[in-house]
Amino acid sequence: MGDEWRIGHRVTRRGFLKLAGAMAGSALLGAFPRLSFGAPSRDVVRIGVIGPLTDFTGRDILRAAQIAAEEINAAGGILGRPVQIFPADSEGVPEKAVPAFQQLVVRDRVHAVVGGFRSGAVLAIVPYVPRFRVPFIITGAASPDIMKPVGENYSAYKYLFRAWVNSTRQALSLALVCRDILRKQAGFTRFALDAENLKWARDYADALKEKFREYGLDLVYETYHDPAITDFTPIFKAAMASKAQVLLQVISNQAGYIIVKQWWDQRVPLALVGNNNPSYLISSFWRDTEGKCMYELSAYTRAPLSPKSLPFWSKFERRYGETPFYTGTGAYDAVYLIKTAAERAKSLDSEALVAALEKIDYMGVIGRIRFDEIHEAITGPDDVPVTYGQWLGPKRKVPIWPEKFALAKYQIPPWVK
């Protein structure tokens, strides 16, 4: 081998050992968060939790599932057997999600799996569902494509359920907010759309635009940003140049903090409305944005969707000092869905669980949960609603929509004409 292949100095034995040590060290560091302990027992009901567990989106899936498991165990378990939660970190990316799911099914031999966040990660798991045949109740990922296989090849994919609202139906909710609150009440007629350039957000934007056409709403500007964006100023300027009055945001990551802070700092003369996942963190978003989220109107807030909603929120907040992210509220219900289905079926067999879940009618924290023919939770004010709240003070994201849960009228930010 010629010298041209050498980089720098000759690699000596000592150098090689150092290199190997450094690589082993970094590999160990990478593996550390994924270590889990405890062998599966045949006497327990094993429920897998999957999600990006070091991130709040996945962390709250685990926290809420643990609360549910503790409550169920205190009340006698499922079919008289205690519940045990098995976590697996998907890191929210496809290449980690598949081995994490395999770990739950093959090593931990779970009876069912709950959670899943980031549509890309969950879509990577979907092809493995027919092979593993374990019920998987999704409580985070929102792409409608995830559930399509249930309709296309029912017998293979019937194990998939979603106890949350898909992005198409979330978009429908935003379109209704634009029609009923922003146009009818506030008098806004021109809307701009800024969505992150991710699959779920693209799906969301497509569905939103369709509803806008149906409702005669005027979308004057649309753009899609890199999820790693750090400055929204050019988007604000372009939206303003298009004479928009409202900026609709579709954001699921930390950019949700950035847009709110920059919107406030620059007193951008656009009402800020939409889907902003960090704004779902009711207990901390105000603090983390220094109150700059004031007047933002966005999806998901604490509201009495069922008699179970507020007690769960309070319990979660007492225990963890924070309110639950939406993936958590769904995961709490998902564990109870498994309990209810197992007790109706009197079995933990996958086929029996699926059959029972299809017939379920359960009042949970996120509302009344029933599944349609492709196993999506039925949505709407009387089923699983999408709520919209406006920030009007610290920890005060006041429900504004749907009317059934509204506690205040929408307030136009004072600097928006």
Added chain:
Amino acid sequence: MDTVLSILVFGLATSGIYALMSVGVALVYGVGRIINFAHGAFYTLGAYLTYLYATRLGLGWWISSFLSIVSVAIFAVLIDLLLIDPVRDDEIVVWILTFALAFATREALVLLLGARPYSIPAFAPGSISIMGQAIAAQRMLIVVVSALAICALWIFLYKSRIGKAIRAVALNRTGAHLVGIPVRMMYAMVMAISASLAAVAGIVISPISVMTPDMGLQPLLLAFTIVILGGIGSLRGSLIASLIVGYAGALVSFLWSPELVTLMALVIVFAVLIVRPTGLFGVAVERA
């Protein structure tokens, strides 16, 4: 006019952050011959330590920032003396080592503080009205702080005895050693300066952005891009390349789409490297 002013301010603030990051990378390479993948970790630590000093120790935000910069500098010196120095001549080992350090910092932050975003309040709160347009005061502060930091670095390198010694090491390590310059200490000094600049960048950007364990990754990649464009090891080249990339990014963002900024930076780099493979000021060692 509105757009022109936006591009001016936006471009200058962005260039300032790029300059703080890329000059540090160029300095460490120019003097120590090290490609430091942990440079983004200094940026991240600068912001996180400021937050921790202020919220856990109850110190003021300005004092916390100062302590954070000092802490990051000490951390960088320790890394240089204890970890890098023993393997300095093995380039591959240094690459892996600094990469592992960056990774370890990220993992440590996730384990200790979780992956949730944190925030630093604006050092310059509110907004400034320029020609009827509201511009966040923090953004103007970024411009001022970046300019002051770069000027201070220049004065230090070209006017002080230590600065001259650092440049001597960059020119000829053996020669510097023979005339009695403590070469090893100069490497550590350069690492401290470089890390401090990165920490300053992380601190001033956080109030208008957000802190996450991964926040250093994108600035690190952009810093390497800029250093390649400016000519590896050239401080002047890095500074000018920062302005080019910063303003080109502002133009693309405001006139087309912010999504095209990274692509645009790479197109500029490819174009320059085709015409001038050593970069704009391409010399192995800064001689200006």
